[in-house]
Amino acid sequence: MTRRTWYCIHLLLPTQLQDLLIGQLVPLGFEGFEQLPDSIDGYVRAKRWDRATARRFRNVLERFQREFPSAPVRSTLRRVREENWNKKWEAQAGIVRVTKQILIKPSWQTLPARDRGKIVLHIDPKMSFGTGHHETTQLSLQMLEETMFRGATVLDFGTGTGVLAIAAARLGAKHVDAVDVDEWSVVNARENILRNRVQRTVRIKRGSVAVVPRRRYDIVVANVDAPTLERLLPGLAKRIRARGTVILSGLLVTDLDRIRRHASRAGLQVGEIVRKNEWIAILFWVQ
Ligand code: SAH
Numbered sequence: 001m002t003r004r005t006w007y008c009i010h011l012l013l014p015t016q017l018q019d020l021l022i023g024q025l026v027p028l029g030f031e032g033f034e035q036l037p038d039s040i041d042g043y044v045r046a047k048r049w050d051r052a053t054a055r056r057f058r059n060v061l062e063r064f065q066r067e068f069p070s071a072p073v074r075s076t077l078r079r080v081r082e083e084n085w086n087k088k089w090e091a092q093a094g095i096v097r098v099t100k101q102i103l104i105k106p107s108w109q110t111l112p113a114r115d116r117g118k119i120v121l122h123i124d125p126k127m128s129f130g131t132g133h134h135e136t137t138q139l140s141l142q143m144l145e146e147t148m149f150r151g152a153t154v155l156d157f158g159t160g161t162g163v164l165a166i167a168a169a170r171l172g173a174k175h176v177d178a179v180d181v182d183e184w185s186v187v188n189a190r191e192n193i194l195r196n197r198v199q200r201t202v203r204i205k206r207g208s209v210a211v212v213p214r215r216r217y218d219i220v221v222a223n224v225d226a227p228t229l230e231r232l233l234p235g236l237a238k239r240i241r242a243r244g245t246v247i248l249s250g251l252l253v254t255d256l257d258r259i260r261r262h263a264s265r266a267g268l269q270v271g272e273i274v275r276k277n278e279w280i281a282i283l284f285w286v287q
Helices: 015-028 051-067 085-092 135-147 163-170 183-195 226-237 253-265
Strands: 004-012 032-036 039-045 074-082 102-105 119-122 153-157 175-180 202-206 217-223 240-252 268-276 279-286
Touching: 015 032, 015 039, 015 051, 015 268, 119 163, 135 163, 135 217, 135 240, 135 268, 135 279, 153 163, 153 226, 163 175, 163 183, 163 202, 163 217, 175 183, 183 202, 217 226, 226 240, 226 253, 240 253, 253 268, 253 279
Parallel strands: 102 119, 153 175, 153 217, 175 202, 217 240
Antiparallel strands: 004 039, 004 074, 032 039, 240 279, 268 279
């Protein structure tokens, strides 16, 4: 078996900026990354790490630092020997560390020791959307985590794999209603709800606004496309209690103005906007 020498470069970097920097490190010859909350380990073959590459690396970091001055980027380098990195990365594939607290794991993976104690969402994707790899799901989870409080009532509109509904239940919701128009999603979400043992808290129905139970929720989360959100916002806004919150995701940066106008007409006021790459999620307050 060949044993290659690698460099492991440890970078301190806020989670939300990691993907941006990784995109710039791949062209330098980095072959694998391990993303941790607020740091990354990047792996590059020692043979590849010549003076020119090291200089380019420093330039990338400097440029990045100028763009994001509030996020100090610090790196340390160590030499490692390893037979088969691929195996190690494969073994991690499918696990998504979304926030410091929340992790998404498919059933064929075992939980790494360092993640014990976190909120683990067991999600097996089938034909539905919501594995946790997509920015829009991650942004929704991040905002849901910020907004959730024990005993809240939640509507997950467009549940896909059920990931947001399950997260709400695990974060302390008293009751969660989840709907999706897609039959496969409803089947898949149901399986995931059982797998996460939240069937007492989460109710799922197939359909759109018309099947949403007639009640008012503390929190409505909808990770759906912009045209659908614009169309359904007036109906959804009626299902939120006074001083409740709505989290809309599935939006591109370029959708912001339009959706803000629609929301304002429906009596919703922008509270917070979070962004990852070209995607945004917006938290609204009911006026
Ligand atoms: N909530 C998951 C999935 C988002 S994908 C996540 O955050 O990852 C969007 C989902 O919304 C899809 O499963 C799609 O079937 C559903 N959807 C689209 N239009 C809908 C509508 N009008 N009513 C209910 N669900 C809808």
